[in-house]
Amino acid sequence: MKSATAAKPQPKRIETPLNRQYNQIKAKYPGALLLFRVGDFYETFGEDAIRASKILGITLTKRNNGGSNEELAGFPHHSLDTHLPKLVRAGERVAICDQLEDPAVAKGIVRRGVTELVTPGVSFNDNVLDTRRNNYLAAVHFGKADDTFGISFLDISTGEFLASQGNAAYIDKLLQGFNPSEVLYCKRNRQEFGSLFGDKFHTYTLEDWAFTYDFGYNFLKQHFQTTSLKGFGIEGQPDGIIAAGVILHYLNETEHKDLQHITRVTRLEEDRYVWLDRFTIRNLELTVAQQEGGVPLIQILDQTVTPMGARLLRKWLNLPLKEKTLIDERLNMVELLVSDIDLADTLVNHLRQIGDLERLVSKVAVRRINPRELLQLKRSLQHVLPIKELLITALSQNELADPHPGSLKKYADQLNPVSFLIDRIDAELREDPPTLSNQGGIIKPGINAELDELTAIAYSGKDYLLQLQEREVQQTGITSLKVAYNKVFGYYLEVTHAHKNRVPEEWIRKQTLVNAERYITPELKEYEEKILNAEEQIFQIEARMFNEMILAAGEYVGAIQQNARALSVLDVLASFARVAVKNKYVRPQINESKILNIKDGRHPVIEQQLPPGEPYIPNDIYLDDETQQLIIITGPNMAGKSALLRQTALIVLMAQAGSFVPASSAELGLVDKIFTRVGASDNLSRGESTFMVEMTETASILNNLSERSLVLMDEIGRGTSTYDGVSIAWAIAEYLHNKTDCRPKTLFATHYHELNDLAADNSRIKNYNVAVKEMGNKVIFLRKLKEGGSEHSFGIHVAQMAGMPAQIVSRANEILKQLESSHQREDNRENIQKAVPQERELALRIIESGDPKSEAIKEKLRTIDVNRLTPIEALLKLNELLKMAE
């Protein structure tokens, strides 16, 4: 509602009781759009009405509100389900204010209150939710120490609740991977939040006091009805606890008080999953393509048939495992399903019949399930027992070499057929129930005697009326007599004018038509009342019995949630199996070595996109920490260097997520971190990165390496001049090779042939090139990785292929020849070693020339301890100095 300003006096408004009630409720939910129930409508007023009418395309009107004109827009209450999702998707927080008592019996103004505050991150509404994705609410807590943060995620529609803590890079990674619909954080961190985690999220800020340990700890304890949080493994995560507490607090504030389905909070263990930096997640296009129309990996791998399976696959791809036992457990099941296609098909056919069990059971817990959904729940659950039996028989028949006996049986053991619940629903619930629970038609006959009796009265009326009609015809001799019903008079007797004179006196005339008259009789009215009463009672009894069924189902929430988890795992594994068969993947051999040995590896996405008849050329990759730790891959543009780098990382990731891989064989020593850097110019076009940023980030990779890391460097250094670029790429490769604490496996794609000289002095650096063949003045891409360096760039050939005019191509060739003859590569190594000091000299000369900036630069130089500087730091410093000098 508009507020009066001091400068412009507003006409004095008379506050009606309804106005006052609205204002009081509105004030309690600042920032929310208030849907105010009046009779059969939800109304919005003032600013809310303007926004609602824009988003929903509903008419905006004005009403005279005690002297001022106020905007008003509303819609019928039954269209809430269509309008609410639109408002939420537009980023609105919507407070739904309902009538809390029956207007017919209310004394004075009807009591109203907000029954739910729907926000982008908190929704049960099927129209707001995407079945194949989770809808997460996140909370981020900025810890006391620098660079420690707590984080928590909740999907209220499934009850999944997670907490963790770590540094900014970790939090950023989780936010990117989980992609929450709404993020909560503390008001005072407004600026830092944006600069650390970007502005792509819907956010909501809360007051300081909600971000305290005691508050969060107690809130969680109270919710789970435990004396401590030890059982959840989050005791040692104070910042994570604060974030999780904030989530529960927020649910409370938004009137979400039925939370029985949130049965646990799980610690997301940073060290259980492969570390993927932000660029790797983006560059490998695991779940999101970089460009519109692009195909992410998940699209190739997702053959899941249940919504919860689809959601789980997304999670598995973002969080690959690094524990051999767990990975093998998944791979064993995939292998079993690959080898027994009948089993896989039968399993999938059962799974297909299972709806969104996870979200259905949440609705049971919060008592929002409707009769039709309860039927769906029953039908889904009916497939649990057959699946369990299927697995048990299959497991006993298939003697699979299982290194961890019992791990396969685990899946079968987790399934609980909940027969008792199924039997009850089956006995009571009709097979064609409605979506509403207050209009009858829910309960089967033969369950409740009172209900059956009332049904007989209410619905056997036809016979009764026929009898009555016959009796009256005989008594009065009116052969045209008919009993009928309409909404205005209820039941009546109709007599044509021809028989009017035979109508008995006690009949009461109600209406005269052109050729007939309508009457009622006391008997008819008495009967009518009985029917209507019976119907009212039927509705009440059925609603009560339905509620009892929900309460009974509520006892099984834990068991059904466990079923949903086990079924989603089976769904993902069956999907892996089917994709493996379809795309000819093999089982990777996971071990604890430091060797990566892939034979005939392929890129899972590119191979699916090549035109028919154009095969994907497979390649071998071998890396270890003894003989071949870093390979320099040269080759012309378009040769397939990037594809090779990415496919190697994708194969590792797919394997550690439990999938078979596109190769003829793959022996994989576990990887614990994957880092990717792509040369700046790739990102520059999107205005994201500059050379400086590229360097800072490369430096941060170099500081976080482990001995099981896999590093992809794709044309690093190309964002600057050739000499700078070569020197930087050189220094980085050298650094990776010479690191004393670990030997990260690295693929280094580059255009700089100069880097081939590195192999001479560094025993674990090897040169490879992606082969091309020159035929006359044409280049044929063989896409085969070969040992050895390469001599040319073939950039001009690529230009020719792209349709560059012949004149330009031949002129470019001339210039190239000239340049090559004047820049003989006598001793590159020496040149490169010299390059840095030369630039340093230049910087010093500028300083000596009496430039006013010289003091600042001298000061900077004095702080540099040359003996402790790494090559990269030296380059960064130099860059900084040059900037100052410019």
Ligand SMILES: Nc1ncnc2c1ncn2[C@@H]1O[C@H](COP(=O)(O)OP(=O)(O)OP(=O)(O)O)[C@@H](O)[C@H]1O
């Ligand atoms: N092994 C392969 N078999 C078949 N086609 C391939 C193969 N590798 C790459 N390609 C095709 O070649 C295209 C170019 O590959 P890629 O981008 O990896 O080249 P590049 O060497 O990194 O080039 P640039 O240096 O210009 O970035 C890919 O989009 C793909 O269509």
